[in-house]
Amino acid sequence: MIPVPYIFYIRDGIFFILLDQIIKQGEVIMKEKLEAIKKEALEKINTADAMDTLNDIRIAVLGKKGELTQVLKGMKNVAKEERPMVGQMVNDTRAAVEQALEKEMALLKKKIMEEKLKTEVIDVTLPGKVHEKGHRHPNQIALEDLERVFIGMGYEVVEGPEVEYDKYNFEMLNIPENHPAKDEQDTFFISKDILLRTQTSPVQARVMETGQMPIRMIAPGRVFRSDEVDATHSPSFHQVEGLVVDKGITFADLKGTLQQFATEFFGPETKVKFRPHHFPFTEPSAEVDITCFKCGGKGCRMCKGSGWIEILGCGMVHPNVLRACGIDPEVYSGFAFGIGLERVALLKYEIDDMRLLYENDKRFLSQF
Secondary structure, three states, X not given: OOOOOXXXXXXXXXXEEHHHHHHHHHHHHHHHHXXXXXXXXXXXXXXXXXXXXXXXXXXXXXXXXXXXXXXXXHHHHOOHHHHHHHHHHHHHXXXXXXXXXXXXXXXXXXXXXXXXXXXXXXXXXXXOOOOOOOOOOHHHHHHHHHHHHHHHOOOEEOOOOOEEEHHHHOHHHXXXXXXXXXXXXXXXXXXXXXXXXXXXXXXXXXXXXXXXXXXXEEEEEEEEOOOOOOOOOOOEEEEEEEEEEEOOOOHHHHHHHHHHHHHHHHOOOOOEEEEEEEEOOEEEEEEEEEEOOOXXXXXXOOOOOOOEEEEEEEEEEOHHHHHHOOOOOOOOEEEEEEEEHHHHHHHHOOOOOHHHXXXXXXXXXXXX
């Protein structure tokens, strides 16, 4: 008995087995096709002279849309009992191409390395390259020194937004509408009620508004004013403002605090002098001078012969400011001060032009 799937027919008394012949013919065609693919691929590999060329061959033959993949997709048309044999033929072709590719790639890599060794000479006796290390900007060094002094006295460092409401920047600090300090020549307004802060005092107002007493804080940050750029002015600079609010705070506490700051920041021989001044948010107000650390108060170019250098403004918090922030001035009092960070940095490091801090000249910055 002859098994299925063979199909027979009789012509002139002779039996013919059609399917067997078709299968054998299909095998021959498939084998010839695979041999042709392998032969063409090996020829291209042997003549390749670059890694990119070999990679293109790999994709064309072995890739997802390559010739061998297309052959495998045609396996559905191969008789079930013949698929293992055809599959093995495909695998053998793949293995031969991959082996040839690996061998040629290894030879090319070796050739490339030999060329590099001929053209690139390394003198192992030469000293190694020194990599430059970055370091803190003089402004940052001065800020960290300043923060260290006040943190040591129990102050908290608080930051706030650079884009601020008019309410916090002016109104709550006893600077009403139409006050000269709000003039557009001094202030960058974004809208009627929003501006770039002209001082870090708004941070103080925000902290006082919470009503959590006592308050001992400094507020460092960038501020903006419509100034022309010169040796001592910039439209963008930095301030550090301080605030203390508690029961029984007096001007004596302010003087003692600033004396302690001056001696720790500028040196133990530094003396402090207070001069009457006017600020809308403090009453009484004062500007603070220190003895010139260059000449010790004798008079020199640094202090313009006076023996004193102005460093900051200060005063007792105005009762109107306390009320605006929800604090009873009959119960609490406080003092505030504002330090220009660039100013104290220029003085401490004896820099005569503020523009040097922002020009990013390595010759200047590498000195710190």
